[in-house]
Amino acid sequence: MPENTENIVRNEASPNDVKRAGKVSRRHIPHFVAPLEETPLQAVDSVNETADPLSFWAEAWRNLRRQPLFIVSAALILLIVVVSIFPQWFTSVDPRSCSLDNARGGAAPGHPLGFTYQGCDVYARVIFGAQASVLVGLFTTIGVVIVGGTFGALAGYYGGWMDAVLARLGDIFFALPLILGAIVLMQLPAFRENQSPWTVTLTLVVFGWPQVARITRGAVIEAKGADFVMAARSLGVSKFGALVRHVLPNSLSPIIVVASISLGTYIVAEATLSFLGIGLPSSIVSWGNDISDAQISVRNNPQILFWPALALSITVLSFIMLGDALRDALDPKSRKA
Amino acid sequence: MEMQNKNEQPLLDMRDVEITFNTANGPVKAVRGANLSVMQGESVAIVGESGSGKSTIALAAMGLLARNGKVTGGQILFDGKDYAAASDKEFRHIRGDQIGMVPQDPMSNLNPVWKIGFQVKETLKANGLGGGDMNKKVAEALENAGLPDAERRAGQYPHEFSGGMRQRALISIGLSCRPRLLVADEPTSALDVTVQRQILDHLDNMTAELGTAVLFITHDLGLAAERAEKVVVMYKGQVVESGPAIDLLRNPQHPYTKRLIDSAPSLSSHRMENEAAAQKSASGTDNVLEIENLTKVFKIREKGLKKSDFLAVDDVSFNVRRGTTTAVVGESGSGKSTVAKMVLNLLEPTSGTIRFDGEDMGRLSEKELFRFRRRVQPIFQDPYGSLDPMYSIFRTIEQPLKIHGIGDARSRQNKVKELLEHVSMPASTMHRFPNELSGGQRQRIAIARALALEPEVIICDEAVSALDVLVQAQVLELLNKLQAELGLSYLFITHDLAVVRQIADDVVVMKDGQLVESGKTDDIFATPQTEYTSNLLDAIPGGQLLV
Incomplete structure (x- = not known):
């Protein structure tokens, strides 16, 4: 390759000078140009105007509605909600009209699931019991999100002593086992004398908020470092304004996921407390009370315990499944185009 | 130039390669009918914008395509053998000791829980170069990549290394088994220019010494022309032009290459x-x-x-x-x-x-500071982080106007349209959300937002x-x-x-x-x-x- 010896010699003489000259190959390299028709030149970085605009929530919904997990859990939850609002649509039997004549009786016409120890219709009690459980679960979740969300957001956003105080306060409540704490709290005269769904809700909120507070705090800390928050601040948005307008909306996804999963566990907690006799008063029809009542006859008539327990499990499972489906759809990592 | 390389067999020869990805929206062809050849000891650069298929084609040559990607056409000849439909086992045979790789991001490509030396040793062992005094071999490999005090450095963890040093460690891993072809995917784009130059110089010298062929992947035409003998320009999954680096730079034929050179x-x-x-x-x-x-x-x-x-x-x-x-x-x-x-x-x-x-900003009151905000506006680096993903483009640009109480709803809407026009975006963009836009488009929106207050x-x-x-x-x-x-x-x-x-x-x-x-x-x-x-x-x- 005599033509290029010059070049090679020069490169060898001062290897650091390669950069000034560029490299020349010893070989023959053909210069290939594709015909223009094959890849016509397009405008640089033009906006795709064919697709419909899609907001965060719209896109999440689009992902969600294709998921079998979501479809199944949403259908179940819808059914549970309808049952708890309009129990009379599903049964005409009064759950409180019990007759000892029917005690522990098997299935009879109009009474598909048989009778309890006290002779009440099991099917009617399962249907009417949904209301109390869903009510407690729903309001506990709302309370926990409000209290935990506020504390967590403030702690994460402002940091410093506010974080130290709120985070330690949360740790104290976190360290108390829910059931133990609830047993102690429900024994207080003020609670014991006013036993109702509201006292149960209050108790669960008191011991449940730190979990949401922690999640919120983490999400807020992640979101507050984003450039768009700094951009908003330099546009003149106040510090608190940036929290409300930019940081919180961007921290919502994990809170929603945790809230929907927790809703199920709060229903379980309510049933547990009722089972222990310190939850809902026995005058209220609820799954926890029914399970508690049925335990004396569990050996001879297990079906009395089975039906309310099944209803409870399905409800909890559907909320947990919903949470899982939401987690997949709201994953911020899948948002990057 | 008469003495051509007719009787010389290319080391890597990709012919009419077609690569398809199965996505949620159906199959997408990422690479179409691409030809690419690398001779023994030759340095070749693939240049193109993101999404042009430049990384995909290089990964296909190593059998490292993502799970939903597949070579659906053409041949990938490495040393005369076709690997287009090869199994992972066959690829594992040539990876490491035949084809080495230097990945793009030095920060995430070293395992933080293992010492640097261990990670080099791992590569050597995986390619049958174990045995003997391993520590010495490791130190040698690191020293060759230009790490001073290699023996001590081998005992350190990645977090103790700077970006440039990590890239050197990665290069030493890539070259440790003396591969015949080194694929370098944007090897220095995350580094400062002076460090970048040192590393590329070193890579140059090392590969020249070992006779290793190098396949650069880069978006920077300047870097490609300077470091490679041959440049391949890719656009929308096709090779639009290829040829000797200097010739291609001085005498571009395809309009896309011309455009690239004009804007570099x-x-x-x-x-x-x-x-x-x-x-x-x-x-x-x-x-x-x-x-x-x-x-x-x-x-x-x-x-x-x-x-x-x-x-x-x-x-x-x-x-x-x-x-x-x-x-x-x-x-x-x-x-x-x-x-x-x-x-x-x-x-x-x-x-x-x-x-x-003329006003000292350190002495501004809250109120004066608010006025100051109108007059000085920032544009940030990360186009993916600077727009709130929850806000539509309209809300994003309208926000500063709203905060400062400028105009009513109607006049603000007109203003947003006007601003979008200023940054050459269609007015219909205002109903969209940041995630639907590319990095450059987002940056233009950020500019529009900054301009809203007429700073x-x-x-x-x-x-x-x-x-x-x-x-x-x-x-x-x-x-x-x-x-x-x-x-x-x-x-x-x-x-x-x-x-x-x-x-x-x-x-x-x-x-x-x-x-x-x-x-x-x-x-x-x-x-x-x-x-x-x-x-x-x-x-x-x-x-x-x-x-």
Whole structure:
């Protein structure tokens, strides 16, 4: 390759000078140009105007509605909600009209699931019991999100002593086992004398908020470092304004996921407390009370315990499944185009 | 040139390769009918914008396509054997000792829980080079990659290494088994220019010594032309042009290649035209920003409760003339972004003054500060982070107007339309959300938002660094146009001197928090006064190729 010896010699003489000259190959390299028709030149970085605009929530919904997990859990939850609002649509039997004549009786016409120890219709009690459980679960979740969300957001956003105080306060409540704490709290005269769904809700909120507070705090800390928050601040948005307008909306996804999963566990907690006799008063029809009542006859008539327990499990499972489906759809990592 | 390479068999020969990805929206062809050959010991660069298929084709050659990707056509011949439909086992045979790889991001490609030495040893063992004095072999491999004090370094963890050192470690892993082909995927795009140059020089020398063929993947045409003998330009999954590097650079045929060369910042040698700014820069004494003896000290917590001072910005003074662009240049850690944050009043200076339009900003009350916010606006680096994903484009641009109580709903909507037009985006974009836009488009939205309040000064903190060359050129042109139209002043923070050349009237060079040199862009580029600046200038890839 005599033509290029010059070049090679020069490169060898001062290897650091390669950069000034560029490299020349010893070989023959053909210069290939594709015909223009094959890849016509397009405008640089033009906006795709064919697709419909899609907001965060719209896109999440689009992902969600294709998921079998979501479809199944949403259908179940819808059914549970309808049952708890309009129990009379599903049964005409009064759950409180019990007759000892029917005690522990098997299935009879109009009474598909048989009778309890006290002779009440099991099917009617399962249907009417949904209301109390869903009510407690729903309001506990709302309370926990409000209290935990506020504390967590403030702690994460402002940091410093506010974080130290709120985070330690949360740790104290976190360290108390829910059931133990609830047993102690429900024994207080003020609670014991006013036993109702509201006292149960209050108790669960008191011991449940730190979990949401922690999640919120983490999400807020992640979101507050984003450039768009700094951009908003330099546009003149106040510090608190940036929290409300930019940081919180961007921290919502994990809170929603945790809230929907927790809703199920709060229903379980309510049933547990009722089972222990310190939850809902026995005058209220609820799954926890029914399970508690049925335990004396569990050996001879297990079906009395089975039906309310099944209803409870399905409800909890559907909320947990919903949470899982939401987690997949709201994953911020899948948002990057 | 008569002595052609007819009887020479290419090391890697990809013929009519077609690669298809199965996505939720059906199959997408990422590469169509691409031809690419690498000879023994040859250096070849694939150049293209993101999404052009340049990485995909290189990964296919190593059998490392993502699970939903498949070679659906053509041949991939490595050393004469077709690997187009090869199994992972067959690929494993050639990976490492036949084809090595240097990945893109040195920060995430080393396992943080293992010592560097262990990670090199792992590669050697996996390729049957184990046995004997392993520690010595490891130290040798690291030393070859230019790591000083290799034996001690081998016992350290990745977090103890700087970015450049990590990249050296990765290069040593890639080359440790003496592969015949090294695939380098944007090997230095995350590094400062001077480090980039050192590493590429070293890679050059090493591969020349070992006779290794190198396949570079890069979006920077300047770097490609400087480091490779052959350049392959890819666009929309096809090879549009390929040929000898210098020839292709001086005599581009395909319009896309021409476009690339026109917009490559490293190849340009003058500022974008802007009469007004040039005039003001030449004659003006009208300073919109005066920065005097600015100092910022950060407290760093050391072991235990002790705190030590870290001088991030050390006694820096410079001015920004009205209607012109002043660039602050420096490598990472030079304190340039800290200066920007202090000018934006998002960080309080430890000492020194910043005067905006003659007013000392340190003494502004809350209310005056709010007014100041209207007049100085930032544009940030990361186009993916600077727009709130929950806000539609309309809300994003409208927000500043709303906060400052400008106009009613109707007039604000018109204003948003007008602003979108300013940044050359269709008005229909306002119903969209940031995730639907590309990086360059997002950056243009960020510019529109910054312009909403009709500011006088815009602080661009690495505003174009994350963008592809073509998009970068487009955004720079937009900024230049806006400056001419609206008489804006820019404070342009960047690590990229090539960009400075295109947009700035004055330059301030910073190093380790101190001001090294400042002056007119033309003067500094022609006759840099300090060695540091001339090193920086020298390191611009391909800077001298066209001259």
